[in-house]
Amino acid sequence: MNAPVYNFAYLDEQTKRMIRRAILKAVAIPGYQVPFASREMPMPYGWGTGGVQVTASILGPDDVLKVIDQGSDDTTNAVSIRNFFIKTAGVRTTTSTGDATVIQTRHRIPEAALGEHQILVFQVPIPEPLRFLEPRETETRRMHALADYGLMHVKLYEDIARHGHIATTYAYPVKVDGRYVMDPSPTPKFDNPKMSNCAALQLFGAGREKRVYAIPPHTGVESLDFEDHPFERYRLDGTCAFCGANDSFLDEVITDDRGGRMFVCSDTDYCETRRSQSGAAETRAGASVPR
Amino acid sequence: MTDTLQEEPLLIAEGLSKSYGRQLGCRDVSFELYEGEAMAVVGESGSGKTTLLNLLSTQIAPTAGRVLYRMRDGVTRDLAALGEAECRLLARTDWGFVHQDPAMGLRMGVSAGANVGERLMAVGWRHYGRIRGSATNWLHRVEIDPARIDDMPVTYSGGMRQRLQVARNLVTQPRLMLMDEPTGGLDVSVQARLLDLLRGLTADLELSVVLVTHDLAVARLLSHRIMVMRDGEVIEAGLTDQVLDDPQEPYTQLLVASILPP
Numbered sequence: 132m133n134a135p136v137y138n139f140a141y142l143d144e145q146t147k148r149m150i151r152r153a154i155l156k157a158v159a160i161p162g163y164q165v166p167f168a169s170r171e172m173p174m175p176y177g178w179g180t181g182g183v184q185v186t187a188s189i190l191g192p193d194d195v196l197k198v199i200d201q202g203s204d205d206t207t208n209a210v211s212i213r214n215f216f217i218k219t220a221g222v223r224t225t226t227s228t229g230d231a232t233v234i235q236t237r238h239r240i241p242e243a244a245l246g247e248h249q250i251l252v253f254q255v256p257i258p259e260p261l262r263f264l265e266p267r268e269t270e271t272r273r274m275h276a277l278a279d280y281g282l283m284h285v286k287l288y289e290d291i292a293r294h295g296h297i298a299t300t301y302a303y304p305v306k307v308d309g310r311y312v313m314d315p316s317p318t319p320k321f322d323n324p325k326m327s328n329c330a331a332l333q334l335f336g337a338g339r340e341k342r343v344y345a346i347p348p349h350t351g352v353e354s355l356d357f358e359d360h361p362f363e364r365y366r367l368d369g370t371c372a373f374c375g376a377n378d379s380f381l382d383e384v385i386t387d388d389r390g391g392r393m394f395v396c397s398d399t400d401y402c403e404t405r406r407s408q409s410g411a412a413e414t415r416a417g418a419s420v421p422r
Numbered sequence: 423m424t425d426t427l428q429e430e431p432l433l434i435a436e437g438l439s440k441s442y443g444r445q446l447g448c449r450d451v452s453f454e455l456y457e458g459e460a461m462a463v464v465g466e467s468g469s470g471k472t473t474l475l476n477l478l479s480t481q482i483a484p485t486a487g488r489v490l491y492r493m494r495d496g497v498t499r500d501l502a503a504l505g506e507a508e509c510r511l512l513a514r515t516d517w518g519f520v521h522q523d524p525a526m527g528l529r530m531g532v533s534a535g536a537n538v539g540e541r542l543m544a545v546g547w548r549h550y551g552r553i554r555g556s557a558t559n560w561l562h563r564v565e566i567d568p569a570r571i572d573d574m575p576v577t578y579s580g581g582m583r584q585r586l587q588v589a590r591n592l593v594t595q596p597r598l599m600l601m602d603e604p605t606g607g608l609d610v611s612v613q614a615r616l617l618d619l620l621r622g623l624t625a626d627l628e629l630s631v632v633l634v635t636h637d638l639a640v641a642r643l644l645s646h647r648i649m650v651m652r653d654g655e656v657i658e659a660g661l662t663d664q665v666l667d668d669p670q671e672p673y674t675q676l677l678v679a680s681i682l683p684p
Binding site for chain 1: 506507510529533534535536539540541543544545549550551553554571572671
């Protein structure tokens with residue numbers, strides 16, 4: 132039996148060149164959605180086809196890849212994509228944020244600060260921040276071209292009118308480098324401030340919608356708000372049950388059917404790093420907690 | 423009315439023509455509109471009224487002719503020479519457009535307050551309290567209960583929707599209002615109330631109005647001047663009372679004679 136042979140990182144070289152050209156343009160125009168000829172990938176839309184294509188086209192043999200899904204290294208999506216690149220590119224993988232050179236992510240930005248040698252690749256379901264307000268693509272493109280963004284504040288106005296505060300908690304719209312309004316993919320708004328002046332290059336890939344966009348390193352990213360209702364980071368009020376962190380983004384985990392619950396770090400690597408630093412005994416105790 | 427007139431016209435149409443292939447939209451329409459003046463365009467369906475309105479609002483480009491507008495800085499400019507961004511800014515600060523169907527002019531999925539506030543946010547207002555204050559004020563002025571500010575327009579009656587549309591347009595204090603059958607589809611008592619409101623507002627704010635209607639009674643109530651169109655051409659124009667009381671053209675005579683006696 133012949134083992135399947137793939138070109139490095141699955142995509143053929145011409146496709147990778149095409150995507151790289153789109154990425155270069157995206158980097159040159161921060162926040163602008165660049166169309167690209169998205170390929171069929173061996174996974175369903177919505178599972179990160181855009182992110183995988185971006186990762187495949189920037190990956191080199193020396194790169195170390197980390198994949199997270201909702202902050203976690205060991206959920207299905209993360210494990211599958213990591214295995215996909217182990218099989219098709221043979222690159223080294225890691226779960227450590229600090230060791231990775233390329234991090235593909237769905238819905239989170241790692242808690243640890245990223246460096247200039249790193250690239251963060253986001254999986255994006257709906258790249259158009261104006262989509263739910265204006266269904267016509269021709270019109271939204273025109274609005275971007277003319278920086279005609281009043282409508283974005285209409286959405287935030289509606290939030291305040293209905294809930295008394297800006298109730299958008301994820302996919303919170305941002306303005307990149309003072310020009311393009313951008314959907315930061317469905318990351319919690321807790322992560323929005325991390326995008327601004329980040330040392331790492333941030334790339335966004337939407338496979339179904341066939342768009343690539345980018346935030347170059349050290350670029351200002353501003354979350355939209357009102358003067359009398361400024362942007363606020365949102366975080367559950369609690370500490371991680373494993374590592375005791377009170378500054379990380381938390382997941383709420385239901386532990387039984389009698390109302391038992393606990394909060395744990397959404398970023399598993401951050402949590403594990405903190406536990407290993409605070410002593411071997413606690414690490415063992417942490418590892419034995421059922422997930 | 424005469425004392426508010428200025429030397430320079432606000433809006434000038436010069437030889438406007440539009441053809442859709444072989445189909446004629448309108449031909450060689452020229453007029454001048456001064457500040458504070460309301461002009462009605464009347465005629466039957468298909469006479470080119472709506473084409474003319476779309477030409478004036480730059481939503482379609484003319485086949486021949488041009489539209490000139492005196493900007494807020496006092497300079498009269500050819501609208502075709504404006505950039506798209508300038509046109510958009512003009513359309514939502516200095517102009518208003520009232521559609522016959524309020525669903526065309528409103529965002530039916532967002533609250534009344536956001537509908538009124540949208541133009542303010544588009545021109546850079548970023549203070550929720552002030553936007554809401556302004557929206558409340560305008561709802562009050564168009565006789566909508568400000569307690570309904572957070573309701574969706576879909577919960578409004580036809581007359582309320584139309585008044586909301588007017589408020590949404592007036593919030594940036596435009597100088598020119600384009601209206602396409604603003605009372606169409608409303609029942610008579612609601613029509614009367616809306617007309618009363620429009621008449622009061624246009625007089626108070628010294629608005630210039632181009633009003634497209636097939637209803638001569640509406641034209642008589644709201645407009646100072648009238649233009650009668652047929653088959654894409656202006657066949658008669660003049661002071662409203664003069665044209666309606668003493669129509670010269672056979673077609674105008676027919677239109678006037680078609681008004682149902684009260």
